[in-house]
Amino acid sequence: SMVSKLNIEENAEKETGDDKPDIPDAADSSLIAKIFRKGLTNDKCSLEVQRKDPNNPLYSVKTFEALKLHPDLLRGVYAMGFNVPSKIQETTLPILLANPPTNLIAQSQSGTGKTAAFVLAMLSRVDTSKNFVQALCLSPTYELAIQTGEVAAKMSQYRKDIQLRFAVRGEEAPKDTKLTEHIVIGTPGKVLDWGVKFKVFDMKKITVFVLDEADLMIATQGHQDQCHRIHKQLSNKCQMMFFSATYGQEVMEFAELIVPNPTILRLKREQESLENIKQYYVRCANHEAKYAAITNIYGGISIGQAIIFCHTRKTCSWLSAKMSQDGHSVAILSGDLNVEQRIAVLDRFRAGLEKVLITTNVLSRGIDVEQVTIVVNFDMPKDGENKADCDTYLHRIGRTGRFGKSGIAVNLIDSEESMTICKDIERHFNKPILKIDTDNPEEIE
Ligand code: ADP
Numbered sequence: 001s002m003v004s005k006l007n008i009e010e011n012a013e014k015e016t017g018d019d020k021p022d023i024p025d026a027a028d029s030s031l032i033a034k035i036f037r038k039g040l041t042n043d044k045c046s047l048e049v050q051r052k053d054p055n056n057p058l059y060s061v062k063t064f065e066a067l068k069l070h071p072d073l074l075r076g077v078y079a080m081g082f083n084v085p086s087k088i089q090e091t092t093l094p095i096l097l098a099n100p101p102t103n104l105i106a107q108s109q110s111g112t113g114k115t116a117a118f119v120l121a122m123l124s125r126v127d128t129s130k131n132f133v134q135a136l137c138l139s140p141t142y143e144l145a146i147q148t149g150e151v152a153a154k155m156s157q158y159r160k161d162i163q164l165r166f167a168v169r170g171e172e173a174p175k176d177t178k179l180t181e182h183i184v185i186g187t188p189g190k191v192l193d194w195g196v197k198f199k200v201f202d203m204k205k206i207t208v209f210v211l212d213e214a215d216l217m218i219a220t221q222g223h224q225d226q227c228h229r230i231h232k233q234l235s236n237k238c239q240m241m242f243f244s245a246t247y248g249q250e251v252m253e254f255a256e257l258i259v260p261n262p263t264i265l266r267l268k269r270e271q272e273s274l275e276n277i278k279q280y281y282v283r284c285a286n287h288e289a290k291y292a293a294i295t296n297i298y299g300g301i302s303i304g305q306a307i308i309f310c311h312t313r314k315t316c317s318w319l320s321a322k323m324s325q326d327g328h329s330v331a332i333l334s335g336d337l338n339v340e341q342r343i344a345v346l347d348r349f350r351a352g353l354e355k356v357l358i359t360t361n362v363l364s365r366g367i368d369v370e371q372v373t374i375v376v377n378f379d380m381p382k383d384g385e386n387k388a389d390c391d392t393y394l395h396r397i398g399r400t401g402r403f404g405k406s407g408i409a410v411n412l413i414d415s416e417e418s419m420t421i422c423k424d425i426e427r428h429f430n431k432p433i434l435k436i437d438t439d440n441p442e443e444i445e
Contacts (some may be wrong), residue, residue: 004300005111006081015339015409018312018313018314018317019312019313019314020312020334021311021312021360021361022048022312022313022334022360022361024217025335026139026215026216027143027144027216027219027220028141028211028339028342030144030213030216030245031141031143031144031339032339033110033342034110034111034144034147034344035147035339035343036343036346037110037111037348038331039081039297040086040111040112040113041109041110041112042112042267042315043114044053044270045087045109045112045266045267045268045269045270046110046267046268046270047087047090047091047263047265048265048266048267048268049263049265050264050265050266051262051263051264052263052264053098053102053103053261053263054090056098056102056263056313058091058094058095058263059091059094060090060091060094061085061090061093061094062084062085062090063084063085064077064078064082064084067093067094067097068097069120069124070124070159073123073124073155073156073158073159074161075121075158075412076123076154076155076156076157076158076159076383077120077155079154079157079158080116080154081157081225082116085113086112086113086116087112087113087267088106088108088113088114088117088131088265088267089110089113091265092104092106092114092117092265093117093120093121095263095265096117096118096120096121096239096241097121097124097125100239101125101208101239102239102262102263103209103239103240103241103242103259103260103261103262103263104240104241104259104263104264104265105242105244105256105259105262105263105264105265106241106242106243106244106264106265106266106267107243107244107245107247107251107264107265107266107267108245108266108267108269109245109246109267109269110245111139114212114243114269115147115148115151115212116151116155118137118154118212118241118243119148119152119155120154120209121185121208121210121241122135122137122208122210123152123155123156123159123162125181125207125208125239125255126161126162126182126208127182128161128162128182129181130178130182131163131181132180132182132201132202132205133165133179133182133183133201133202133205133206133207134176134181134182134183134205134206134208134265135182135184135207135209135210135211136183136185136186136191136195136206136208136209136210136230136348137183137184137185137186137209137210137211137235138186138187138188138209138210138211138212138217138227138230139185139186139212140186140187140188140212140213140216140217140220140223141187141216142168142169143188143339144212144216145166145167145185145187146166146168146170146386148185148212149164149166149185152164152183152185156328161411162182162183163180163181163183164181164182164184164185165179165180165181165183165184165185166184166185166186167184167185167186167187167190167191167193167194168187168190169187169190171186171190171191171202173194173198174200175198177200178200178201178202179200179201180195184201188222188223188226188227188230189222189226191226191230192226192229192230194329195230195233196229196230196233196301197280203230203233203234203235204233204234204235205235205352206234206235206238207235207237207238207239208239208241208443209231209234209238209239209240209241210239210241210242210244211227211240211241211242212243212252212259213243213244213245214242214243214244214251214255215244215245215246215248215251216245217254218250218251218254224254226417227254227258227302228257228258231258233272233363234340236260237257237366239286240258240259240260240262241259242255242258242259242262245384247266254412259261259419272394272395272398272399273398273399273401274394274397274398274429274431276399276406276407277397277398277399277406277407277408277409277410277431278406278407278408278409278434279397279408279411279426279431279432279433279434279436280409280410280411280433280434280436281410281411281412281413281422281433281434281435281436282297282410282411282412282413282435282436282437283413283414283419283435284412284414285414286414287315287318287414289414290412290414291319291322291323291380293410293412294308294323294376294378294412295326296409297374297376298328298356302369303306304355304372304373304374304377305349305352305355305356305357305371305372305373305374306355306356306357306372306373306374306375307353307357307359307374307375307376307396308356308357308358308359308375308377308378309359309360309361309363309371309375309377309378309379309381309396310358310359310360310374310378311360311378311379311382312360312379313335313360313430314332315335315378315379316332316358316359316360317332317334319358320358323358325342328355328356329346329353329354329355329356330354330355330356330357330358330382331348331349331353331354331356331357331358332345332357332359333345333346333357333358333359333360333363334359334360335360336338341379342439344416345357350371352371354425358378361381361392372407373397373407373408374379374407374408374409374410375397375407375408375409375410376409376410376411377380377393377396377409377410377411377412378412378414379421380393380411380413380421380425381393381396381421382419382421386417386421387421387424388420388421388424388425388428390424390425390428390429393425394429395419396409397409410435410436
C-alpha cells in the first residue's frame with residue numbers, strides 16, 4: 001500500500017528523547033486511527049444543527065438509494081460494505097448533493113464517515129464529459145491525501161470514466177498542458193504550485209472544494225495561509241465543504257473565513273465517563289514495587305487484556321523487558337515507532353496475541369480496544385506543571401456508554417506528588433479512588 005512510502009527519517013526527527021514525556025503527533029494519530037479502524041465508530045452521538053441555509057431545507061436520508069446516486073456509484077458504495085448512511089452522512093449527503101449547491105461546515109470525531117461523505121459528493125458532482133479538474137480536495141499531509149484517494153478509487157471502481165490525480169510530493173505536473181483528470185487530491189503547497197504558480201489546472205473551473213482535517217491543517221505551520229491563497233482563486237460559484245474532527249475556536253474562525261453562507265453541522269459525542277469503572281490506587285516505594293504490584297494484580301484477578309501507561313519511553317522499555325523476562329507476552333507502543341509499526345502493534349494486540357500493552361501517551365485517541373478490562377497508570381498523567389491532567393486520565397480510563405462494560409483502573413503511586421495528583425483527580429471527577437493492598441489482590445473485584 002501507499003502508506004509504506006512513509007518516511008521513517010521524518011519520524012526520527014520528531015523524537016523527544018527517551019526519558020522525556022512522549023508527545024503524540026496529531027497528524028500521525030489521525031492517520032493511525034484511520035488505518036487501524038475497520039469501520040464506523042460505535043459511539044453514541046447526537047447531531048446538532050448550528051446554522052442552516054434558509055434557502056435549503058435540511059432533511060436526512062436513511063438509505064443510499066434515496067440520494068439518487070449514479071447507479072455505478074451506488075454499486076461502489078455497496079461494494080465497500082456500506083449498507084446505510086452513517087449518522088453524519090444521513091444529513092450531510094443530502095446537503096452536499098442538493099442543487100443549487102450548499103456550503104457546509106461539519107465537525108465530527110474521526111471515524112464517523114466524513115471522508116466517505118465528501119468523496120461521494122466529489123464523485124457525484126464531476127461531469128466526465130469534460131476533461132478538466134472540477135473537484136479539489138486539500139489534505140494536511142501526504143499520507144492523509146493518499147488515504148482519501150484510496151477511498152475515492154474504491155468508491156468509483158465501477159466508474160472508470162472518473163479520473164483522479166494526486167498533488168503531493170513526488171508527483172510531477174506536466175509542463176504547459178492542462179490536467180485532464182476530474183478530481184485532484186493534494187496537500188496545500190503542491191496544489192498552490194500546480195493551480196496557482198504553474199496553472200496546470202484552472203482554479204476558476206473548480207466546482208467542488210473540500211478542506212479536510214481542518215484542525216490538523218491549521219496546526220501545521222504555513223498551511224492555513226496556503227489554504228487562503230488557494231481559496232482566493234476559486235470562483236464564487238464553487239461549493240465549499242469544510243471538515244474537522246474537533247471543534248475549537250480557532251478552527252471555527254478559519255472555517256468562517258473559508259466558507260461563505262454555510263450550513264453548520266456538529267455531531268456531538270457522548271461524553272466519556274467513569275461510570276462503570278472501578279478505580280483504585282496502590283502505594284509503592286519505587287519502580288520495583290510498582291512492578292510487584294502489577295504482577296500481584298495480574299496474578300490475582302482474571303484479566304482479559306491490560307494497558308499500562310508510562311510517562312517515558314525509558315520506563316516503557318524497562319517495564320516491558322521485565323515483564324517479558326517473567327514470561328508475559330507484552331506489546332510496546334511508543335513514539336519511536338513509525339506509523340506502520342504502531343499499527344502492526346495495535347493489530348496484534350487487538351487480535352489478542354499479546355495480553356498486555358505498555359505505552360506512553362502516544363496511544364491514539366479514538367482507538368478503542370474493546371476487550372481491555374484493566375488500565376494501569378504506571379505513572380499518573382500530569383501536565384507541564386506537574387499538575388493532574390484530568391482530560392488525559394479520562395481518555396485513558398473512561399468509556400462512553402457504547403460497550404456498557406465495566407472496567408478496572410489501577411493507579412500506582414510512588415511519591416507525594418503522585419498522591420496529590422491522584423487526590424486531585426478523585427476530587428475532579430467526584431468518584432472514589434480506593435486504596436488497595438496488593439498483598440490482597442482479591443480485594444479488587
Ligand atoms: P472520518 O472521515 O469521519 O474519519 P471515514 O469516512 O473514514 O470517517 O469512515 C470511517 C470508517 O467507517 C471507514 O473505515 C469507512 O470505510 C467506514 N464507513 C464510512 N461510512 C460508512 C457507512 N455508511 N457504513 C459502513 N461503514 C462506513
